[in-house]
Amino acid sequence: MSAPSGMIDPAIFEGLQTKVDEDTAVRDELKDIIQALEKQNRNISFVLSRAHSTPYADLPSVLKASEEHIQNAIETVSKLAHAASKQPYYKFNGMWSRQVQDALQGILFWAWLGGKDYNGNEAKCGRLLTLEELGEVLKVPTNLKDRDEFHITIEEYLIALTSLVEELTRLARNAVTLGDYERPLLINQFVKDVFAGFQILNLKNDILRRKSDGLKYRVKDVEDVVYDLSLRNLVPKKGVTIKEE
Amino acid sequence: MKEEKSDKPEQAASPFMAMFEGFRAELDEHHDRRERIIKASRDITAASKKIIFTLQRVRALGQSVPPFVVKGNAQYWEIIEKQYQHIAADVQGLNAFRYPQITGGNQEFMEALSFHHYLETQTLISYDDAKNRVASMSGSAGAVLLTPEDYILGIFDMVGELMRFSITAMATNGKLPAGKPRKEAKATHEDPEGEDADKMDVDEETSASTPAEKPRNVLSDLRALRLQLEIFEAGGGKFGADVRKKADVMRECVDKVEKALYQLTVRGTERPKGWVPDVREERRPEVESY
Structure with a gap:
């Protein structure tokens, strides 16, 4: 040796x-x-x-x-x-x-x-x-x-949160398929609130940044669902959580 | 910071805002630390490279480096110390392993430190000595950790420096650098170096009781290093991959010295005794460093 x-x-x-x-x-x-x-x-x-x-x-x-x-x-x-x-x-x-x-x-x-x-x-x-x-x-x-x-860690939590948003985006569409027009509105607000939070973070070029970059597309996906519903007057009247622009 | 919110009223409505503000503050701190460490690592790397560059002008082995090296490198040692002190607070406690970005600087410093140590003592600096050296440079905020991985990878790179050192010495002095003989073993100067080096492995294994009898040369030291580095099991993961990559380069380096020595042995006898190739060119950078 x-x-x-x-x-x-x-x-x-x-x-x-x-x-x-x-x-x-x-x-x-x-x-x-x-x-x-x-x-x-x-x-x-x-x-x-x-x-x-x-x-x-x-x-x-x-x-x-x-x-x-x-x-x-x-x-x-x-x-x-x-x-x-x-x-x-x-x-x-x-x-x-x-x-x-x-x-x-x-x-x-x-x-x-x-x-x-x-x-x-x-x-x-x-x-x-x-x-x-x-x-x-x-x-x-x-x-x-x-x-x-x-x-x-904070990073683990935030990354999990982006995955949650992806899951909910999928749920928004599938809820509509099930005839549930209320949850898409709830999801829309939730996803927007989460996205607003991510927007104030100063992210560097790392996995969290890449994950959070994808959020805006999910926000849009859910908005599209809500748009489709409102276009067809399917938005439930009592849940006036969404302000039309 | 608060103004940002009023720009977008939509954001202020989010119930998660307070939570995200907390995250922002912490992530900012984290990124600041990381950037400080990346910058320190780069500066340590650059300064270490300069130290190595100066050390490559040394011709003697087993004695203190000449004054021009001490003088020329003082500023770089200072830079490195300052950088370690600068980030010491960032890598304490929980954060000790959080920023692997320092490893580049650590490895390069390890290369410089071990090369310097080798030139002066003709031995390999131990991990503990190297680790303590970095710790002592880190100042009062606590030690910057030099990991075993940093050490090993730095030693791999040091083999490359020993190769350059050997080749330069052979090209300028016509012989492989060896330590100072303790007894007046003039034989080494007359004997062809190749024979010397070849015998070395066998000689010292059998007569380990008298290691001081014959001075070791750089090639025998390189072979000893190669042996140790090759039997070292790095395991899997990134370190294992790094080691395997560096091991190939390390073997090439030792091969290069062996080949150069072969050429010197074969053709060296054809040269007139005392013929020295182009020393002037080597001196130039030495003068510059004053």
């Missing part, structure tokens, strides 16, 4: 090899948890996608069916948080940020559909969970600054 010269103290590379091997072991441990989360995210999205074909009144059945999968994801995120908090957060966060974003998006959609406040009656749509509320659901800290532990 030792070099045939006094050039290199063999301990140097032995020490480095140990460090790199330790990191590899950490990665392997995290990888298993992250893969589990990925699977659970797929399950959440599979169940929640039924919202696109479920009439408003039947939404509770979708929410109920998703509960188990969301609970699984919450447990996995806790496991991830436990394992990851032993390491410097930003050393490995690239490994899971995609999967955490997907989990956030699933929970945001679930909450928007009324899952968070569901009390056995009608599901009430339109709620946006804040970053802090998401943290409470997932039982992990958010936007940490003073200590180096696992947490949900």
Whole structure:
């Protein structure tokens, strides 16, 4: 093992090899948890996608069916948080940020559909969970600054939010297909409000920027739906949330 | 900042505005930190390259670098120190691994530091020494972290500098730089260098008890480095990919020195003794640096 010269103290590379091997072991441990989360995210999205074909009144059945999968994801995120908090957060966060974003998006959609406040009656749509509320659901800290532990970052939340907008854009069209002319209006306002928020951010050239650049097209997509409805006098009279321009 | 809102009344109506304003403030801070680090990394890289450039004018091995190098490089060491101090506060605690943008500067600095260290001591600087060096340059705000990855990748690049150093020395002095013999081992000056280097591996393995007997030359050191770097397992990920890329270049560099030494050995005997090719050209930049 030792070099045939006094050039290199063999301990140097032995020490480095140990460090790199330790990191590899950490990665392997995290990888298993992250893969589990990925699977659970797929399950959440599979169940929640039924919202696109479920009439408003039947939404509770979708929410109920998703509960188990969301609970699984919450447990996995806790496991991830436990394992990851032993390491410097930003050393490995690239490994899971995609999967955490997907989990956030699933929970945001679930909450928007009324899952968070569901009390056995009608599901009430339109709620946006804040970053802090998401943290409470997932039982992990958010936007940490003073200590180096696992947490949900602002960027992850914002990226999940852009995915939520995409999902809702799709829902706006599909609601119309189901004969529901009210939710497109709700979605229209919601998407506009989110977009207005994104507009005040000074984004750099990164993934968040690319994601948020797509928002304006989603805003337009939903507006088109609302336009189609109003053109045909299908906009419900009581929901005068939309001001015609 | 608040004026922006009144421009667009539509925005003021959004119930999420307060939340986004909070995000904006934090993202701005984050981007500011990142930009400071990118700039520092670039400046450290540029200054390190200049240090290396000056170091390439050194001809002797195993002794303090000549005054013109110390003098010429002082300003660059200062720049690097200033840059590390400038960003030290940005990479503390939670943010220690947040800005990988510093790695470019760290690697280049590692290359300069290890090359300088090699020229003076003819040994490889240890990771801990290098890490502590960066930490001591970072000032009171806390250490800037030099990762094992930065160290390894910097050492890979240092092999290239040793190659340049060797080739230049062979071209100007007609021989491979070697350390100072502790005993008066004049033999190295008379023996063809090639034979020397070839024997080195075998010699020292068998008679490791007397390593000081014969001074090592740069090629034997390069081979030792190559050996260590090749058996190093970098694992997967970006670091693994970087290592594999740099390993190819590293092997080429060692090959180049071996080839040059071969040529020197084969053709060197045909030259008149003491014939030195074009030293003047090499001196010019030295004068400039004063």
